[in-house]
Amino acid sequence: MEVDSVMSNVILRIFGGFGVGALITLVALILSFDGSDQVEVTTIILNLLGSMLTGAYFSVAALIFSIEKWSMLKQTVIHYSLSLILMFPVFTLLTGWFPLNARALLIGFIVFTVTYILNWFGWHSYYKQLEKRMNQSIQTRR
Known part of the structure; x- marks a missing residue:
């Protein structure tokens, strides 16, 4: 029974990540469209697919x-490590978000790492504050 629950959670996270990735792509397209742009459909499809895969991956990987x-x-x-190993090929090979040259990949790696660190510290601070409030709540009940 527990395996079914875990699989249901993973499937829901995958499709939720697809939705978030597609929504982000749609918003980016709307915000960047000026009426004179002409973009090949394959470019839009690859970027949409990249965003959806990124959303699905990070949604499922959060289970770690x-x-x-x-x-x-x-x-x-x-x-x-998994994010770097699995997502960098999506960023570079599938979507072309980073060109395949050493300088661009290094910059991409640095941006990814800094973003990851900032995100981690943000969540860490949030949960520390939540922990503090919960402990205070327990103390006031005694």
Whole structure:
């Protein structure tokens, strides 16, 4: 029964990630459209697919942080490593978001890493504040 629940959760996360990725692409297209643009349909399709795969991946990969027997450091290192290994080919080969040259890949790696670190610190701070409020709530009930 638990396997069915996990698979249902993964499937819901995949499709939710597809939806978020598609929505982000739609918003980006609307905001960047000025009426004179002509873009090949294949370019739109590849970017849409890249966004959807990115959304699905990060939605499912977040489950790594629910593995309670792993330390936060282990969860973070595995999530970051998988994200880098699995997502960089999507960013470069599928969509062309980063050109295939050393300088662009290095810049992409740095931007990805800095974004990852900022995102991690944001969530870490949020959960620390939540923990603090929960502990205060427990203390006031005593």
